[in-house]
Amino acid sequence: MALMSAREYIDSLRAMKTRVYMFGERVENWVDHPIIRPSISSVAMTYQLAQDPEYRDLMTARSSLTGETINRFNHLHQSTEDLKNKVKMQRLLGQKTAACFQRCVGMDAFNAVFSTTFEIDEKHGTKYHENFRNFLRMVQEKDLTVDGAMTDPKGDRSKAPHDQSDPDLFVHVVERRDDGIVVSGAKAHQTGSINSHWHLIMPTIAMGEADKDWAVSFACPSDADGIYMVYGRQSCDTRKLEDGNIDKGNMKFGGQEALVVLDNVFIPNEYIFLNGEYEFAGMLVERFAGYHRQSYGGCKVGVGDVLIGAAALAAEYNGADKASHIKDKLIEMTHLNETLYSCGLACSCEGHPTKAGNYEIDLMLANVCKQNVTRFPYEISRLAEDIAGGLMVTMPADTDFKSDTVVGKGGETLGDICNKFFAAKDGVNTEYRQRILRLIENMCLGTAAVGYRTESMHGAGSPQAQRIVISRQANLAEKKNLARTIAGIPQDK
Ligand code: SF4
Numbered sequence: 045m046a047l048m049s050a051r052e053y054i055d056s057l058r059a060m061k062t063r064v065y066m067f068g069e070r071v072e073n074w075v076d077h078p079i080i081r082p083s084i085s086s087v088a089m090t091y092q093l094a095q096d097p098e099y100r101d102l103m104t105a106r107s108s109l110t111g112e113t114i115n116r117f118n119h120l121h122q123s124t125e126d127l128k129n130k131v132k133m134q135r136l137l138g139q140k141t142a143a144c145f146q147r148c149v150g151m152d153a154f155n156a157v158f159s160t161t162f163e164i165d166e167k168h169g170t171k172y173h174e175n176f177r178n179f180l181r182m183v184q185e186k187d188l189t190v191d192g193a194m195t196d197p198k199g200d201r202s203k204a205p206h207d208q209s210d211p212d213l214f215v216h217v218v219e220r221r222d223d224g225i226v227v228s229g230a231k232a233h234q235t236g237s238i239n240s241h242w243h244l245i246m247p248t249i250a251m252g253e254a255d256k257d258w259a260v261s262f263a264c265p266s267d268a269d270g271i272y273m274v275y276g277r278q279s280c281d282t283r284k285l286e287d288g289n290i291d292k293g294n295m296k297f298g299g300q301e302a303l304v305v306l307d308n309v310f311i312p313n314e315y316i317f318l319n320g321e322y323e324f325a326g327m328l329v330e331r332f333a334g335y336h337r338q339s340y341g342g343c344k345v346g347v348g349d350v351l352i353g354a355a356a357l358a359a360e361y362n363g364a365d366k367a368s369h370i371k372d373k374l375i376e377m378t379h380l381n382e383t384l385y386s387c388g389l390a391c392s393c394e395g396h397p398t399k400a401g402n403y404e405i406d407l408m409l410a411n412v413c414k415q416n417v418t419r420f421p422y423e424i425s426r427l428a429e430d431i432a433g434g435l436m437v438t439m440p441a442d443t444d445f446k447s448d449t450v451v452g453k454g455g456e457t458l459g460d461i462c463n464k465f466f467a468a469k470d471g472v473n474t475e476y477r478q479r480i481l482r483l484i485e486n487m488c489l490g491t492a493a494v495g496y497r498t499e500s501m502h503g504a505g506s507p508q509a510q511r512i513v514i515s516r517q518a519n520l521a522e523k524k525n526l527a528r529t530i531a532g533i534p535q536d537k
């Protein structure tokens with residue numbers, strides 16, 4: 045089976061024994077849970093579009109490992125064209141879901157672990173690269189979704205992993221056996237973890253010799269013995285428990301983050317990709333983060349496209365679309381959004397092959413991309429809220445709009461009154477206005493705001509993490525020489 049259908053993907057989740065907790069209890073049927081299901085629908089879209097003749101070329105690739113057609117989310121990038129197509133695919137998925145579709149963390153982890161294991165083996169004579177190739181071949185052949193899991197809880201940020209009062213604050217090896225290792229710890233705010241068949245665990249920071257036991261990377265099934273997940277709440281998430289679809293904002297799709305706990309999980313040797321070679325932890329982190337910072341130049345842009353469209357419709361329904369300041373705000377939103385896309389494409393165009401043969405992005409430009417993502421979606425959201433008006437946060441419930449309760453002296457119902465006073469331009473159906481305002485609310489303040497706003501800040505590393513890479517890549521010494529030459533100053537002065 046090279047490509048799964050969306051239905052097959054959802055059914056494959058049902059066959060898993062993934063342990064999920066929410067609101068203090070285990071969720072047995074998490075696949076059909078109304079809070080979780082929208083996030084599954086987003087991942088399912090990555091399967092659906094791969095079988096759609098209109099999008100197949102963008103959504104699939106030829107595997108460098110098997111020669112078979114595979115989903116691009118499981119692909120090792122073979123060229124700058126592949127890197128660009130990745131960003132285009134993510135923009136497309138953002139447009140189709142207006143949410144985080146989660147599967148990119150696996151794709152970015154595959155490419156980072158593939159190249160890093162090659163270089164570890166080169167130095168240490170280990171077999172990690174072969175292990176990883178075998179693992180990825182299986183992932184490609186079964187068309188699995190994998191959570192590339194990096195972020196540890198981290199405890200006291202001023203302390204290294206081995207210095208923490210609780211060693212579990214970073215994932216670590218608790219026992220080494222002939223046939224494998226036993227690991228404990230947790231990964232925090234894991235995108236799509238519950239919806240993933242497997243987890244690919246990586247370290248989260250550069251490490252020293254004393255952190256050897258924490259320098260570990262491996263793969264394990266999401267329902268392996270000892271793994272469980274605690275669902276992360278999202279703003280307005282309980283609206284998903286209500287009847288009707290208007291107040292949900294996004295009727296069908298959503299994102300997902302969870303705490304993934306590893307409680308003495310056994311990992312067989314064949315699934316280990318780093319085990320104590322601490323000096324490679326930093327390389328793995330930098331490569332994964334680089335790819336994921338590129339990713340944001342695609343997914344956030346696609347979601348931004350939906351938000352810009354929603355703001356334009358809100359203006360139209362209000363009869364304000366001809367006002368020059370509204371037109372200018374939409375231009376500004378578009379300019380900011382396309383600037384992010386430009387960054388995503390630029391770091392792809394400037395990509396280069398790694399020693400292992402797959403392509404990686406230009407690190408400087410990928411970090412500039414993500415740094416802009418920590419800012420522009422906030423401004424785009426601000427302008428969307430400006431155009432939408434206050435009603436996006438003061439509008440009564442959809443049940444009020446549909447209520448038969450008589451409230452008026454003339455026998456008017458609550459529904460009549462809502463529809464009377466929340467009508468906009470003549471000829472515009474009030475329900476459409478409700479729908480578009482709730483969608484804007486969802487992306488700026490509701491469940492999708494996790495993916496569009498706060499994740500824009502902290503996902504793929506907080507702003508300071510990018511500034512550190514930017515400062516390392518800035519080559520100020522060379523820039524000073526340029527200035528000296530132009531100004532007629534000797535190079536040593
Ligand atoms: Fe993909 Fe964007 Fe979600 Fe990351 S935040 S997993 S890049 S959709």
Ligand code: FE
Binds near residue numbers: 235499504
């Ligand atoms: Fe993310």
